[in-house]
Amino acid sequence: MNRVRLLIFNAALGPLDYRVPDGMIVRPGSVVIAPLGPRQVLGIVWEPERLPAESVPDAKLRPLLGLVPVPPLKPELMRLIEWTADYYCAPLASVARMVIASGGALRGPSTLTEYRLSGGLPERLTPQRQAAMEALEGEQATIRELAGIAGVSEGVLRGLVNQGVLEPVEVDCDRPYPRANPAFAPPELNPQQAEVAKRLAGAVRARQFQPFLLDGVTGSGKTETYFEAVAAALQAGRQVLVLLPEIALTEAFLKRFEGRFGAPPVLWHSSLKSTERRRAWRAIASGPRDGGAQVVVGARSALFLPYADLGLIVVDEAHEVSFKQDDGVRYNARDVAVMRARFESLPVVLASATPALESLAMAEQGVYERLVLDARFGGAQMPAIATVDLTKEKPPRQHWLAPPLVEALKDRLAKGEQSLLFLNRRGYAPLTLCRHCGHRFKCPNCSAWLVEHRLSARLACHHCGLETATPDTCPECGEGDCLVACGPGVERIADEVAEILPDARIAVVTSDTINSPEKAAEFIAMATSGAIDVIVGTQLVTKGFHFPELTLVGVIDADLGLEGGDLRAAERTYQQVAQVAGRAGRGAKPGEVLIQTRHPQAPVIAALAAGDRDAFYAAETEARRDAGAPPFGRWAAIIVSSEDDAEAREAANRIGATRPMLADVQILGPAPAPMALLRGRYRYRLLLNARRSAKVQEVIRQWLGALSHPQGVRVSVDIDPYSFV
Known part of the structure; x- marks a missing residue:
C-alpha cells in the first residue's frame, strides 16, 4: 500500500490522501503522523472505499512522517465510529477523537518521575507549605498534578523537592494491573x-x-x-x-x-x-x-x-x-x-x-x-410506600417537612436507624431576592437564577458554573441585610432537620460534596459504620448505595420533576422516586417510604404509592403511542446559537423557512429555547417529530447541508434528545 486515506482529527478538513514512504507498513486502523501545512497532525488510516475524498494525483501526495506505536483500530471499532457519526449526525473526526482519548498513550513505552512526601520537614514551615503537606498526605503524582491537589503553585512544591520534603519516584507508565480471579469468591445465588x-x-x-x-x-x-x-x-x-x-x-x-x-x-x-x-x-x-x-x-x-x-x-x-x-x-x-x-x-x-x-x-x-x-x-421485603398530601398535611411556614415525615424521622433516630431525604435540588435555595427592592440574582451568562450555596458562601449558576461571593448588600438598591432565600435546596432541608433533630448526625450528599471517588468512599464508610443518622441528597443518592440500617426514605417534593415541560417527565420522575425508595429496607429491618406531593392523584404518584410499575408503564406507553413519541415515533432537535441574539434568531428563521415538507416528519419551531441564554450564547430550537419509518438523519443532512451561516452561528443536531432546555 503506497497510498492511504487518512481521517484527520479536524472536522472541517475531511479525509486526506498521503503517500506511504518505503519501509513503512500501515493498514486500515493504523494511527499515523502526517504533515499538514507546516504542522504535524494525527490521523487514522481508513479504507478508501468507505471514505470518499477529493482525488489527488500520486505525484502531489506528501509522505507520512511516522507510525504511532499502538495497535491498529479493529475493523469493528471503525464500523462503530462510522455508525455513531451517521446516526447522531456528527462529524466522523469528532467521534474518532473519542477513541484516541489519551495523547500520552500514543508515545510508546516510557517511565516518568512522580513525587511523594518523604516524611521530612522543610527548614522553614510556612502556612502555605504546611497546608500543602497536609493535602498531599498519601498522594503520589507529578509536580503539576500535586500542585492541583494541594491548591498551590508548582514553585512551592519545587521548593519542597529541593529540601527533600518531596522525594522523586521513577514509575513505569505501563506497569501491569493486578489480575482478577474469576474463582476468587463465588457468591451463593438464589x-x-x-x-x-x-x-x-x-x-x-x-x-x-x-x-x-x-x-x-x-x-x-x-x-x-x-x-x-x-x-x-x-x-x-x-x-x-x-x-x-x-x-x-x-x-x-x-x-x-x-x-x-x-x-x-x-x-x-x-x-x-x-x-x-x-x-x-x-x-x-x-x-x-x-x-x-x-x-x-x-x-x-x-x-x-x-x-x-x-x-x-x-x-x-x-x-x-x-x-x-x-x-x-x-x-x-x-x-x-x-x-x-x-x-x-x-x-x-x-x-x-x-x-x-x-x-x-x-x-x-x-x-x-x-x-x-x-x-x-x-428475603428482604420491598418497603411500604405512602403519600403525604401537602395540601392537607402542611409544613409550618418556611419549613418543608410535613408532620408525618417529621414524626417518622424522630422515630428512626430513637431506634438508631438511618433515614434518607431526597430533593433533586442542589444548594440552599434556588432563588435569592432583595426584600427591599425585589431584585433577583440572575446569572449574566444564562437564563437562570443564581443558586445560594451556604456551605461555600457562594451564589452559583448550575448551568455555566459561574460563582460569586454572596454579597452583604443588594447590588441594585444598596440595602444591607435584605437578602431572602426563596424555596428549598438540600442544604436548607439539612438545616431544618438539624433544627428538628439537634442530636442527629447529618450528611449532605450532592455532586458539590461528593465530587471524587475518595469523598464517595469516605461517605460510604461513614454511612455503613452508622456514623450518619440522616442523609439529605439529590439524585446522586437514588442508585447504587446499599445501607442495611437505612429504613426510612422521605421524598421532599415528588412534583418537582413533573415541572418544566420535559417530554419524559413522568417516566423520569417514576424512575428517580422508585430508585430512591429502593434504598429503604434493604437489610433485615422493614423499610418505609413517604412521598410528599400536592398531586397524590397524578398517575405517576398514584402508581408509585401502589407499587404498580406495570400500570404506570402501560399508561405511559399509551400516552407515548398517541403522541407519536419514542419508542413509537422519533424525535430530533436542531439547536441554533450565537453570542448575538439577532444573528441566532435570523439563522433559526432561515432554517425554519427552508424546512422540507414531508408527510412523515412534523417540524416545530423555531422558538427561543427554554434556556434562551446559555454560557453567553442565545439559543433557538426546532423539534422534529417523525414516524419510525422516516429517514430522519438523511432529511436533516440534506436540509442543513444546503445552508450556510455566519461564522458566529453554531447549528447542532441532537438525535433522540433527552434535554429540552
Whole structure:
C-alpha cells in the first residue's frame, strides 16, 4: 500500500490522501503522523472505499512522517465510529477523537518521575507549605498534578523537592494491573439469580451478539448476578466493559468487585490523572493475554476505547439520563453499547430496576431478551410506600417537612436507624431576592437564577458554573441585610432537620460534596459504620448505595420533576422516586417510604404509592403511542446559537423557512429555547417529530447541508434528545 486515506482529527478538513514512504507498513486502523501545512497532525488510516475524498494525483501526495506505536483500530471499532457519526449526525473526526482519548498513550513505552512526601520537614514551615503537606498526605503524582491537589503553585512544591520534603519516584507508565480471579469468591445465588446468571454466562461463552434487559427490583442482586457473566468472560481470557452513570457510584462498585474477584478493575473517567489515563488506555489496547486490562469500569466515554478482545458489555443503571451526552457528539451510551456489541458479536446486558420505556419496548418486540429478578435478595421485603398530601398535611411556614415525615424521622433516630431525604435540588435555595427592592440574582451568562450555596458562601449558576461571593448588600438598591432565600435546596432541608433533630448526625450528599471517588468512599464508610443518622441528597443518592440500617426514605417534593415541560417527565420522575425508595429496607429491618406531593392523584404518584410499575408503564406507553413519541415515533432537535441574539434568531428563521415538507416528519419551531441564554450564547430550537419509518438523519443532512451561516452561528443536531432546555 503506497497510498492511504487518512481521517484527520479536524472536522472541517475531511479525509486526506498521503503517500506511504518505503519501509513503512500501515493498514486500515493504523494511527499515523502526517504533515499538514507546516504542522504535524494525527490521523487514522481508513479504507478508501468507505471514505470518499477529493482525488489527488500520486505525484502531489506528501509522505507520512511516522507510525504511532499502538495497535491498529479493529475493523469493528471503525464500523462503530462510522455508525455513531451517521446516526447522531456528527462529524466522523469528532467521534474518532473519542477513541484516541489519551495523547500520552500514543508515545510508546516510557517511565516518568512522580513525587511523594518523604516524611521530612522543610527548614522553614510556612502556612502555605504546611497546608500543602497536609493535602498531599498519601498522594503520589507529578509536580503539576500535586500542585492541583494541594491548591498551590508548582514553585512551592519545587521548593519542597529541593529540601527533600518531596522525594522523586521513577514509575513505569505501563506497569501491569493486578489480575482478577474469576474463582476468587463465588457468591451463593438464589435459584432465580442462578438461572439468570447461567443464561448470561452461556451467552458470553457462545460469543454471539445478544442484548439482554436485566430487569430486577432494587436489592435483587443484579450486580452479583451479572458478575457471573464477567467471570465467564475472564475464564475465556476476554475483556469486559462495565458502564456506570456516576463517578460517585464507582467506589461502592469497586469494593463489591474486589470482594468477588480479588483485585480492582481498571478505571476510566474524567477525574483520572493524565498518567492514569495513559496507563489504562495502553492496557486496554494491549489486551488481557499480554498482561493488559481485563475488566474496565467507566463512564460513558469508556465505550469508545480500543479494546483488544472485548467479550461482554454491561450497562448498569441503564435507564440513567447521564448516559446521554448533551454536547459535542450527542450520543446515548446505552444505545451505542448495543451497537458495539452487535459489531463485535458479543452479549450486552442492560441492568435496571426501572428500565427505560424504549428498552421495555425492545423486549416486548423480542429484540432484547428480558431476564427478571422480581424478589429482593436474602428475603428482604420491598418497603411500604405512602403519600403525604401537602395540601392537607402542611409544613409550618418556611419549613418543608410535613408532620408525618417529621414524626417518622424522630422515630428512626430513637431506634438508631438511618433515614434518607431526597430533593433533586442542589444548594440552599434556588432563588435569592432583595426584600427591599425585589431584585433577583440572575446569572449574566444564562437564563437562570443564581443558586445560594451556604456551605461555600457562594451564589452559583448550575448551568455555566459561574460563582460569586454572596454579597452583604443588594447590588441594585444598596440595602444591607435584605437578602431572602426563596424555596428549598438540600442544604436548607439539612438545616431544618438539624433544627428538628439537634442530636442527629447529618450528611449532605450532592455532586458539590461528593465530587471524587475518595469523598464517595469516605461517605460510604461513614454511612455503613452508622456514623450518619440522616442523609439529605439529590439524585446522586437514588442508585447504587446499599445501607442495611437505612429504613426510612422521605421524598421532599415528588412534583418537582413533573415541572418544566420535559417530554419524559413522568417516566423520569417514576424512575428517580422508585430508585430512591429502593434504598429503604434493604437489610433485615422493614423499610418505609413517604412521598410528599400536592398531586397524590397524578398517575405517576398514584402508581408509585401502589407499587404498580406495570400500570404506570402501560399508561405511559399509551400516552407515548398517541403522541407519536419514542419508542413509537422519533424525535430530533436542531439547536441554533450565537453570542448575538439577532444573528441566532435570523439563522433559526432561515432554517425554519427552508424546512422540507414531508408527510412523515412534523417540524416545530423555531422558538427561543427554554434556556434562551446559555454560557453567553442565545439559543433557538426546532423539534422534529417523525414516524419510525422516516429517514430522519438523511432529511436533516440534506436540509442543513444546503445552508450556510455566519461564522458566529453554531447549528447542532441532537438525535433522540433527552434535554429540552
